[in-house]
Amino acid sequence: MEDIKDEHIVLCFHCGEKCQEDALIFDQREFCCHGCKLVYEVLQENGLSSYYAYGENPGTKAPIGDQATNRFDYLQEPEVIQQLVDFQNDIETHITFSVPAIHCASCIWLLENLHQLNENIVSGRVDFIKKEANIKFHHQQLSLSEVVRLLTKIGYEPAINLSNLEADKSKSSIDKRLVYQLAIAGFCFGNMMFFSLPEYFSEVSLLEENFRGLFNYLNLFLALPVVFYAASDYYRSAWFSLKNGRVNMDVPIVIGIVALFLYSLFEVLFTAGSGYFDSLGGLLFFLLLGKYYQQKTFETLSFDRDYKAYFPLAITRISGQIEEVVSLPKLEVGDTIKVRKGELIPADSLLIDGEAQIDYSFVTGEEIPVPVNRGQVIYAGGRQQSGPILLNVQKSPSQGYLTNLWNHDSFKKKKKYGLGSLADALSGKFTLVVLLTAFGTLAYWSFWDISMAVRAFTSVLIVACPCALALSTPFTLGNTLRVFGRMGFYLKNSRVVEDLAKVDTYVFDKTGTLTDPATAKVSFVGIGLTEELKAAIKGMVQYSIHPLSIRINSWLGQVKPAYVEGLEEYPGRGIEAIYCSGIIRMGSAKWLGLGEVHTADNGNRVYLSVEGEVYGYFHIQSSLRKGVVKVIDDLKSYGSIHLLSGDHDHERSNLVKAMGAEVIMNFNQGPTDKLQYLKKLNDQGKQTLMVGDGLNDAGALQEGLVGVAVSDQVTHFSPASDAIMNASILGDLPNMIGLAKDSKRVIISSFVISFFYNLLGVTLAVQGMISPVVCAIIMPLSSISVVLFTTLAVNYFAMKRGLKKNWTWK
Amino acid sequence: MEVIFILIGISLLLAIGFLFLFIRAMRKGQYDDTYTPSVRILFDKAKDNKSNKDKPSTKTK
Structure with missing residues (x-):
C-alpha cells in the first residue's frame, strides 16, 4: 500500500481544502470550487490580496448555489433594523454582527478593510475573542441587507437570529463597576499602607509627632472613597438580605466595616491615635479582588440560549404566487413556507412537496439525515439537507414539539440555589455569636470602667470581622473555576x-x-467485497459529504481510491458511479429495489449493488x-x-x-x-x-x-x-x-483557620489586652494567609487529580 | 525635613493622576478587547502594499 503522503494533493488557495481532480485554475492558483474562486476574484479586483499574506489559506469554504438571493430581504424591515443596530443618525449606521467565521489574522485584516470593497462602508472593527465585527456604513447609499450580502459574499456571513432582536445591550456595565471599585480600593489601600507602615514600628518612634498627625489625616481622607464608594455594593446586599429576613455573608462584613470606620474616625479625631484605616482598606481590597476573581466569566460563551438563538430570523412564505420573506414572529399557523437546503425548520409543519432529508443533530445529536414522506410532520429544529421543500405550518414557532419546553414552568422560575452557599448559611450564626460576645463584653466591663467597656466592645467587633470567612469562598471557587476553564469545562x-x-x-x-457521532462502528455484511471493489467504493465515497459516506470512507482507511466515472449523488437515496463499465450503487434498500427492510438493531445500513446485484450492506452504528x-x-x-x-x-x-x-x-x-x-x-x-x-x-x-x-x-x-x-x-x-468536592473541603478548612484567628483575637479583645499595633498587623495577615491557603490548596488538589500540569499562575 | 510634606503631597497627586488615567482608559474601552490590537499592529498600511515589497519585511513569518 502506498503512503497517502506520496499522493500529489492540491490544496485550495483560498480555503486550504483538498481539491478534486478538476481543480479550477485561475490566476495560476488552484481553487476547489467556484465559491472560493469568486471570493478570490472579488478580493483581487479590490486590491485586497494581502488577505492571503497574513494567514495560510485563511478563507472558509464558500457555499454556493442553493442559497436564495432574497433571503436577507427581511433586513429591510424598519423594525428589524431598529432592533439590530447600535446607533443610527441621518448619515451613519453602526452595527455589531456576530461573525462565527472569524478565525485568523487575515479575517481581522479583511473585515477592517471593508471600506476598500465598498466605499459606503466607513470602517470595520473586529473583536477577535468575541468573534464580533462592528461595522459603520452610510445607510442612505447602502442598505443593511446589502452589507450582510457583501459579508456573505466574502465568506463572513453574520449570525443573525431571534435572540439578537431581544437582547439587551446593557450587560457589561455591571462588570465595569466592580473594576472601578477594585481600582479605587487598591489605590487607597496601597497609599494607606505607605502612611501606616511607620506606625507598625511606633515603639521605635521614628516619626516626629507632626508627621504622625498628617499621616493619620491622610489615611482618613483615603478611607472615605473606600467606605462610601468601593464598599457600596456590600451595604446594598446586606440591606436586601435583612429586608427579606435573612442574614447573608455581607451582614457581618458591613458590621465590621462600620465598626472599623467609626472607631478609627473617633481615634483620629479625638485621641490622636491612628485607627485601623489600613486594615479597612486592605479588607475591602481583598474582598473585591475575590469577588472579581469569582465573577470572571467566560464572555464568549452563552449559557442562557433558548431556541430563539438557533432559529432563523426570517422565513420565505408563499402566498398565492408570490414568495415573500417575513420575519419569524409574523409566521402563522396554516401558512405555506419554503425551506431550502441548509435551512432550519422554524415550526412543526407538514411536508407538502419536495424531498425532505432532515438532519436533527441540533435536536438529538444524531446527524444522519432522516427521510420524511409527504404528509408527515417535520419538527422544528431540524435542518433540511436536500433541495427546497414546501411546508404547511401546523403550530406557531413557540408552540412546537420542542419549543413547547420553554413554556414549561421550570424555565419561568429562576433557578433557586439550594439554601444559599455554605458561607451564607454559616454567617447567620456567626453574626449572632459575634454580637452576643460584643454585648457581653460591654456589659461585663461597664461595671468597672466605661471607657474600657467601649474599647473592648469595638475591639471585638473589629477583630471578629469575618474577613477570612468572607474571602475563603470566592478565592476557592474562583480558582476551581479557572482550573475547569483551562481544561475546557x-x-x-x-x-x-x-x-x-x-x-x-x-x-x-x-x-x-x-x-460520538464521529466514531462509528462500520462492518460489511455480505459477500464479494474485494480489494478492487473497495478501491472503487473509496473513489465514490471520498467526495460525498453525507455523514454515512464519511464514515465508510474513514473505515476504508488508506485504500487507494480508484477512478470512477459518472459519479452522481441522489439525495435521500444514495450514490451511483460507473467503474470498469459496471454501475455501482450504494444507498437505501428501497432505492436498490429491496423494498422496505425492517431491521432489529438501530444501526444505519448502506446497501451495495453492482450491476443490479445486491452484494450486501454496510452496517454503521455510532459507538460510545x-x-x-x-x-x-x-x-x-x-x-x-x-x-x-x-x-x-x-x-x-x-x-x-x-x-x-x-x-x-x-x-x-x-x-x-x-x-x-x-x-x-x-x-x-x-x-x-x-x-x-x-x-x-x-x-x-x-x-x-x-x-x-x-x-x-x-x-x-x-x-x-x-x-x-x-x-x-x-x-x-x-x-x-x-x-x-475537594474545594468544598478547602472552604471548610479555611473556615476552621479563620475561626482560630477569630478565637485568638476575640479572647485578647474581651480582656481589653489587644494593642493597636498587634491588631493592625494580625488583621491583614489573616486575610493574606486565607487567600494563599485557598489558592495553593485548590491548585494542589487539581494537580493531584491530573487536571493541572504545573504550577503556573496565569 | 519640612520638604517631606511637599514630597508626600506630590507623590499622592501623582498616584491620583495614575488612578485617573486608568479610569479614563477603562471608560474609553481600552480594556474591552485585549487581543485584537496585538494582531492589528502588525498589519501594513493599505496604501503601502506595493512599496513594501522592496523594503525588507518586518514580519517574522
Whole structure:
C-alpha cells in the first residue's frame, strides 16, 4: 500500500481544502470550487490580496448555489433594523454582527478593510475573542441587507437570529463597576499602607509627632472613597438580605466595616491615635479582588440560549404566487413556507412537496439525515439537507414539539440555589455569636470602667470581622473555576462549583453525549467485497459529504481510491458511479429495489449493488465515546447513574454489558419525558446532574440541579445550561466532580483557620489586652494567609487529580 | 525635613493622576478587547502594499 503522503494533493488557495481532480485554475492558483474562486476574484479586483499574506489559506469554504438571493430581504424591515443596530443618525449606521467565521489574522485584516470593497462602508472593527465585527456604513447609499450580502459574499456571513432582536445591550456595565471599585480600593489601600507602615514600628518612634498627625489625616481622607464608594455594593446586599429576613455573608462584613470606620474616625479625631484605616482598606481590597476573581466569566460563551438563538430570523412564505420573506414572529399557523437546503425548520409543519432529508443533530445529536414522506410532520429544529421543500405550518414557532419546553414552568422560575452557599448559611450564626460576645463584653466591663467597656466592645467587633470567612469562598471557587476553564469545562458562575459538590445522582443523555457521532462502528455484511471493489467504493465515497459516506470512507482507511466515472449523488437515496463499465450503487434498500427492510438493531445500513446485484450492506452504528465506560464506572462510587435515550430499547443489552446493571436505563424518552424524569428525581430529594447535548435535553438541563451541555465546539452550539463542556474531556468528568468536592473541603478548612484567628483575637479583645499595633498587623495577615491557603490548596488538589500540569499562575 | 510634606503631597497627586488615567482608559474601552490590537499592529498600511515589497519585511513569518 502506498503512503497517502506520496499522493500529489492540491490544496485550495483560498480555503486550504483538498481539491478534486478538476481543480479550477485561475490566476495560476488552484481553487476547489467556484465559491472560493469568486471570493478570490472579488478580493483581487479590490486590491485586497494581502488577505492571503497574513494567514495560510485563511478563507472558509464558500457555499454556493442553493442559497436564495432574497433571503436577507427581511433586513429591510424598519423594525428589524431598529432592533439590530447600535446607533443610527441621518448619515451613519453602526452595527455589531456576530461573525462565527472569524478565525485568523487575515479575517481581522479583511473585515477592517471593508471600506476598500465598498466605499459606503466607513470602517470595520473586529473583536477577535468575541468573534464580533462592528461595522459603520452610510445607510442612505447602502442598505443593511446589502452589507450582510457583501459579508456573505466574502465568506463572513453574520449570525443573525431571534435572540439578537431581544437582547439587551446593557450587560457589561455591571462588570465595569466592580473594576472601578477594585481600582479605587487598591489605590487607597496601597497609599494607606505607605502612611501606616511607620506606625507598625511606633515603639521605635521614628516619626516626629507632626508627621504622625498628617499621616493619620491622610489615611482618613483615603478611607472615605473606600467606605462610601468601593464598599457600596456590600451595604446594598446586606440591606436586601435583612429586608427579606435573612442574614447573608455581607451582614457581618458591613458590621465590621462600620465598626472599623467609626472607631478609627473617633481615634483620629479625638485621641490622636491612628485607627485601623489600613486594615479597612486592605479588607475591602481583598474582598473585591475575590469577588472579581469569582465573577470572571467566560464572555464568549452563552449559557442562557433558548431556541430563539438557533432559529432563523426570517422565513420565505408563499402566498398565492408570490414568495415573500417575513420575519419569524409574523409566521402563522396554516401558512405555506419554503425551506431550502441548509435551512432550519422554524415550526412543526407538514411536508407538502419536495424531498425532505432532515438532519436533527441540533435536536438529538444524531446527524444522519432522516427521510420524511409527504404528509408527515417535520419538527422544528431540524435542518433540511436536500433541495427546497414546501411546508404547511401546523403550530406557531413557540408552540412546537420542542419549543413547547420553554413554556414549561421550570424555565419561568429562576433557578433557586439550594439554601444559599455554605458561607451564607454559616454567617447567620456567626453574626449572632459575634454580637452576643460584643454585648457581653460591654456589659461585663461597664461595671468597672466605661471607657474600657467601649474599647473592648469595638475591639471585638473589629477583630471578629469575618474577613477570612468572607474571602475563603470566592478565592476557592474562583480558582476551581479557572482550573475547569483551562481544561475546557466552562461554568456559568462559581455557584455551580458548590452545586456540583452536592450532586449524588447522575443522569446522562445517550445519543450525542455518550455516543460520538464521529466514531462509528462500520462492518460489511455480505459477500464479494474485494480489494478492487473497495478501491472503487473509496473513489465514490471520498467526495460525498453525507455523514454515512464519511464514515465508510474513514473505515476504508488508506485504500487507494480508484477512478470512477459518472459519479452522481441522489439525495435521500444514495450514490451511483460507473467503474470498469459496471454501475455501482450504494444507498437505501428501497432505492436498490429491496423494498422496505425492517431491521432489529438501530444501526444505519448502506446497501451495495453492482450491476443490479445486491452484494450486501454496510452496517454503521455510532459507538460510545472514548472513556465513557470508565467515567460511568468511576461515577458509580459517587452516586446512582441514570441513562435517558430517545431511541428504542434494542440496544439495552449492549449498553448493560458495557456499563453494568446498576445503571438505570430509560428508552423512548421525548424532550418532555426527560424533563419530567429529572423533576421526579428532584422531588425525591435527589441532587441531580444532567449531562446532555441537544435541544431535546434543554428541559432536563434546566430542571437538574446542575445541567452540563456537552459540545464538540464550545463556541458553536449548546442549549441553555449551567456549564458547557468540551466533548473531548468528558473522560475527566469524575475528576472534576472530585475537585468540586475537594474545594468544598478547602472552604471548610479555611473556615476552621479563620475561626482560630477569630478565637485568638476575640479572647485578647474581651480582656481589653489587644494593642493597636498587634491588631493592625494580625488583621491583614489573616486575610493574606486565607487567600494563599485557598489558592495553593485548590491548585494542589487539581494537580493531584491530573487536571493541572504545573504550577503556573496565569 | 519640612520638604517631606511637599514630597508626600506630590507623590499622592501623582498616584491620583495614575488612578485617573486608568479610569479614563477603562471608560474609553481600552480594556474591552485585549487581543485584537496585538494582531492589528502588525498589519501594513493599505496604501503601502506595493512599496513594501522592496523594503525588507518586518514580519517574522
